[in-house]
Amino acid sequence: MCAAGAKGTTRTQIIKALYAQSLAKLNTQSQNICNNIIKPLSDQIMVADQLYAALNITIKQSYIKTLTKYYSSNITELDFVNAPVGAVDAINNWVANKTNNLLPTIIAPGDVNALTRLIIINCLYFKAQWLTPFQTTATTNQTFYLVNGSTTQVPMMSSQGLYEYFNASASIQAQIINIPFNTSSKRLSLVFTVILPDNNSNLTTVQQKLTNGILNTAFTSNKSKYIVLSLPKFKSEAKYELTNALQQLGIKAVFDQQKADLSGITPTSTPNLSVTKVSHGAVIDVNEAGVEAAAATAVIIGLTSVNAGEALQFNCNRPFLYMIREKTTGLLLFIGKYTGVTVSAYELSMTI
Template identity: 35%
Template sequence: RTETVDFGNAEAAADAINAWVKEQTQGLIEKLFQAGDFDAQTRLALVNTLYFEGKWQYPFPKDATQDAPFYLERGETRQVPMMRLSERLPYLKGEGFEAVALPYGEGDYRFYLFLPDKGRTVADLRQQLTPENSGKWLGAFRVVQGSVQMPRFKIEAKYDLKSPLSALGMGVAFDPDRADFSRIAEVAPERLFIQKAIQKAVVEVDEEGAKAVAATGITVGVTSVPVDQFNMVVDRPFLFAIVHQPSGAVLFLGVVRQPGA
């Protein structure tokens, strides 16, 4: 969809784009741009959204949710709504962490939750999360009977993508003297260039499932311990991923350090 806006009226332009983003993300992202994101050089805004809503294959019973402590990395404790589920689920006991997979619907999508062992941090786990290790981990889960206690949560984050995109080889696109987007529009003697690249993501998880939207190391062995049963209490910061099982594509990847409503 292409729409003409007047970037000379930055507030009206931001409102028009944000209204479209809000509609596409079912209201989860209400404001992607601020008026201050546009200036006299702004000629074009490219906006993309991704919306995911999954219902758990095995919903958490709402009457089982109770407040329980969640231990933050800086030593503080918060009381959070802790959901509880007993079911046969894909589980992995790895080296320095444990993980569970919660399937959505028919199972084509899964929510993977990786919990560092007590005494370890999410930063330790992220060092282990190399492409090689993640592939091994996902293939090592085994379905066993167990129980999971995990918090309801909603996280929201906004990222400036200029540095990572430049590091991936897109630096020229941000250079007003070298960028070439003449096939999009010819504005000679000016040049079109990418002025700013931002992404905002929201992930919300409750007893029924998850909603997720986005508007845009060290190699360690995959040693796993066979288990017949597990009891996983997610009462400290953890890492999660929403994965499309048939392709292995990771739709969302994030860290929850403090659950929020």
């Protein structure tokens, strides 16, 4: 949504960081994802976009039409000058409602002031049951090996059966498994993908070697193996300020009031606007029944000052990567890592 209102170098940097070919294709891709994936799975996935604008600020009709057509976004006016606390509460309540209260807040009172002009919000909520639920009676405390070499006890869920499996030891020193969800659409298929480092490897090595090519090979192999699966039961949540990370990806102009060009949103007579802060929050809850997850991003714009043979043991008793994906299209909804220590876990949602 920010790219849709950007021009010049500001737009080019955002488009490049998103690996899009053009703004038109980015808008169309967002619309297609919504129509072809999100809507058919509306009882399991919810995406919502919202633009909050300061009172009396003029928004270009062309920008409003773009948000409505491609992002199904609404525009709400709030009084950032005289009632900043009320504005923050209204935004946080909207996010809480859209994420089933998994994310009660996305912005803080200090994020909004008299110079705030626009706040763009994107929310993603996911809830799905496993195709084959884990039995609660089989969950027991087991040893988990932390990054620093020490151990801790975590509740470990257990199950066995045929799972899609890919041995990536030769390329990234890891094993990859797909745990299927009970997907409501017959045309689409939701899975929880786990990338588990080999015993003689570690998460850092796997992350350094991981490429799109390797993932594409693994995701299209569709080979099944009889597996005895052990997966931690966990809940993680995190919040981040993404300005530095986005700048490292090459998105710089939009944060510089002297260089930012958001003239696609407001008339050129409006004083130069720039992004002052980007906040991201995410929560994921993995249990015997399934997975519930949510993520939200706030962009604050203002004036600056197979055959069952011998069973394979797939024991997630060490740090691993995980993803929530729609298999048919390859759409990535959530990606994160579980390290056994809640504060070091992270979840990032794709902006869709």
